[in-house]
Amino acid sequence: MxxxxxxxxxxxxxxxxxxxxxxxxxxxxxxxxxxxPRQGPGSNACTRKAFSMLADLPARPEILDIGCGSGMQTVELARTCRDCRITAVDVHQPYLDDLARSAASAGAGDRIATVRASMDDLPFGDASFDVLWAEGSIFVVGFREGLAVWRRLLRPGGYLCLTEAAWFTENPSPEAAAFWNECYPAITTVPGNRAIAEDAGYEVVATFPLPASxxxxxxxxxxxxxxxxxxxxxxxxxxxxxxxxxxxxxxxxxxxxxxxxxxxxxxxxxxx
Structure with a gap:
């Protein structure tokens, strides 16, 4: 949606x-x-794959999950990185309540804190986090805008890991083009998004498409x-x-x- x-x-x-x-x-x-289970496309396998690409993290990384929803990926991050601390943010309290229950069931309740806040007005200081995570959420503020306003939250050399809708073809069919022009006209190609990220002050470490599953x-x-x-x-x-x-x-x-x-x-x- x-x-x-x-x-x-x-x-x-x-x-x-x-x-x-x-x-x-x-x-x-x-x-x-x-x-x-989720409020947008994704999987635990994709979460683990993206996290495996992060190098030189501190011993106890601080992670901010932006627009976490009910937090399937949040809990998977906690399982994958046993020494991390995660702050999970969403505007809808029932999602955060679901996440808190899932975290407790997974034995990660002491390492996941929930905060009710809007992703375009995040209440955290500059350079507060080693990793920002945003699966299926940046479209709410816009890809270009999110990259710009969230960058201040990262420590030097920190990572931003996110999923974003993208064209896999330069010539989409009329039906697909009409749908996306109506609901998210900012959609562009993967190379187009790479260029936006580089212009916003990021190195593109890797990208990969989510499978249909x-x-x-x-x-x-x-x-x-x-x-x-x-x-x-x-x-x-x-x-x-x-x-x-x-x-x-x-x-x-x-x-x-x-x-x-x-x-x-x-x-x-x-x-x-």
Missing amino acids: VFTMDGNGRFVRVYEVARRTIVMDTPFIFTMHEGL AWWDDYYTPILKRLADLRSKVAGNPEAEVLIAFEEREIAVFREHADEYGYEFFVLRKKE
């Missing part, structure tokens, strides 16, 4: 339906995604079941019905055009 943030720190999504604009406010968006296993398949359950409950609520229809369209476009676009994992390092 793609949505944006308004001036009051609320997540909203604007849809053009029958020549009118419907603004979908936060509550139902979160209801759709509560209790799911990272979209289906813990994200699209569970949310399709959720949508089926929600449809009857929101009958007569035009905004909720539009949001469900848009989610179903998103999944249908991916099913047909997954070879044209996807999420790319970017492992970036702050230049001195």
Whole structure:
């Protein structure tokens, strides 16, 4: 699901339906995604792969997980790096509550702290972290903007690891292009994103695409079941019905055009 943030720190999504604009406010968006394994594409294997590319970390690295959602990747980071301390940030408290329970179950509750905050106004001092982690969240503030405003949080030589939507072709099909031009017109190619990162003061250590399984296993398949359950409950609520229809369209476009676009994992390092 793609949505944006308004001036009051609320997540909203604007849809053009029958020549009118419907603004979908936060509550139902979160209801759709509560209790799911993930709130966006990803997998534990991809999290581990990206972390394995980080070199010269301190003995006890400080990690900030930005837009953590319910925190599948947060807990996996804690499993992968036994000596790290992680601060996980999200605006939705139920996600943070789910993460706290998962962390406790994994025996990592003492190394994961949750903070309710907006990712475009993070309440941390400069050079506070060795690693910033952002799986499926930077689009909320924008790729270029996130790279710029988050950079101050990194210590010299620190890493920013994130996933971002990207074209895998220079000539996408009309259907895929129309969908992304509507919901995230800033999408560009992997080389285009690499250039943006370098211009923002990062070295591109590595990139790799998420496999299709990272979209289906813990994200699209569970949310399709959720949508089926929600449809009857929101009958007569035009905004909720539009949001469900848009989610179903998103999944249908991916099913047909997954070879044209996807999420790319970017492992970036702050230049001195």
